[in-house]
Amino acid sequence: SDSHFPIPIAPSEVDYTIxxxxxxxxxxxxxxxxxxxxxxxxxxxxxxxIGLSILFPETLMIGMELRDKVTEYVKERIxxxxxxxxxxxxxxxxxxxxxxxxxxxxxxxxxxxxxxxxFPDPHFKEKNHRRRxxxxxxxxxxAYVLAVGGIIYTITDVEELGEWMKSCLERHPLFEAxxxxxxxxxxxxxxxxxxxxxxxxxxxxxxxxxxxxYRRISGYQQ
Ligand code: SAM
Numbered sequence: 001s002d003s004h005f006p007i008p009i010a011p012s013e014v015d016y017t018i019x020x021x022x023x024x025x026x027x028x029x030x031x032x033x034x035x036x037x038x039x040x041x042x043x044x045x046x047x048x049x050i051g052l053s054i055l056f057p058e059t060l061m062i063g064m065e066l067r068d069k070v071t072e073y074v075k076e077r078i079x080x081x082x083x084x085x086x087x088x089x090x091x092x093x094x095x096x097x098x099x100x101x102x103x104x105x106x107x108x109x110x111x112x113x114x115x116x117x118x119f120p121d122p123h124f125k126e127k128n129h130r131r132r133x134x135x136x137x138x139x140x141x142x143a144y145v146l147a148v149g150g151i152i153y154t155i156t157d158v159e160e161l162g163e164w165m166k167s168c169l170e171r172h173p174l175f176e177a178x179x180x181x182x183x184x185x186x187x188x189x190x191x192x193x194x195x196x197x198x199x200x201x202x203x204x205x206x207x208x209x210x211x212x213x214y215r216r217i218s219g220y221q222q
Contacts (some may be wrong), residue, residue, distance in 0.1 A: 003022035003095045004068075011108045019093035020060060022082075032201060034072040036060045036106075037113040039145075041099045041133060042120050044197055046074035050081065051195040053092040055187060059113075062106075063094040107145040114188070115142055117154040119198035122161045132167045136172060146216040151178070155211040156193040157202040162210025175214040183213060 008014045014036075016024040023034070038056070040048050043063025052061055065071045073186065074094040081089040097106070123131045134154060142152060154165045169175045183189050193199045193209050202209060 007097065007102050008105050011104075011106055011111070013104055016060075019062065019095075020090060022087075023060070032062060035108070036062050037111070038062070038116070039064060039103075039107070039112055039114075040116040040118070042066070042117065043074065043094060043215070044070060044119075045093060047196040047200070048079055048100075048116060048118055048191060049074075049092045049094070050089070051161065051191050052188070053089050055191075056106040057069050057088070057091060059087050062092075064097050064106075065094060066098055068094070068096055100138065102143040103141050103145055109144055110147045112146050113150045113158070114153050115146060115150070117152070118192060118196050119156055119166070119202070120154075120161070122156070122158040124158075124160070126201075129164070132164065134163070134168050135160045139168055139172045139175065143172070143216055148216055148218045151186075151188075152190055152214050152216070153211070154213070155160050155209050157207045157209050159208075159210055162212065166212040169212055169214040174217060174219055176217050178213045178215060186213075189213060213216075 017026065025056060037059050038052060038061035040061070040063040043065050046063055049061055049063050052059075063074055065074065071094055078089055078092055078094065095106070117133055120133045123129060123130075129135070146152070150167065154169075156162045156165065170177070178186070189211075192211055193203065199209070
């Protein structure tokens with residue numbers, strides 16, 4: 001249960017020295033200068049983070065994963081990569097947590113530039129839809145932690161879930177879809193279907209995928 005893992009009481013209590021020891025060798029004010037900007041929600045085995053770490057070496061990023069063993073695996077994977085590639089992969093980390101409950105404990109208002117929801121669990125039954133990681137209610141929370149202009153990336157191989165995620169994003173007043181040209185120009189979009197373990201499995205089986213990529217917009221009329 002949740003009681004088995006520590007939860008920071010506020011974003012200021014997230015210990016960056018543990019997650020990014022080379023970038024934050026000691027506690028202190030340094031921490032205020034740089035913040036986590038990408039979050040991979042339900043990161044699984046961490047393939048996306050590893051790909052993003054190289055694409056955005058100056059950006060701090062974190063995976064959030066509920067399963068203990070999977071989280072430990074990702075930790076080990078990152079440590080091994082840091083050891084074999086000195087100076088690299090210092091900007092990536094993982095935390096075991098329930099993202100449906102604790103996002104505001106980790107990130108301040110407007111802190112994040114990108115959030116990822118890659119191949120989330122489908123929760124097919126209607127009574128379990130409230131367990132889906134994208135919902136109108138949770139989008140309020142994601143809108144809160146995302147900066148204006150920040151982007152939510154979602155992808156799934158389950159058509160019904162793809163439609164669900166898209167319709168939630170479409171109905172939410174603080175998100176707008178990226179244009180086809182913007183999707184084309186964004187190097188991250190290519191990673192959605194190729195970088196994660198789940199994406200690779202779907203690709204091997206020749207499965208179709210459904211993505212929805214939306215921008216956090218300002219709530220005020222410009
Ligand atoms: N994104 C990865 C990928 O594409 O390979 C993993 C996809 S896997 C189907 C979904 C993951 O979300 C699982 O690892 C699961 O443990 C995690 N998960 C489910 N609910 C979660 C929650 N509330 N908070 C954090 N992680 C969660």
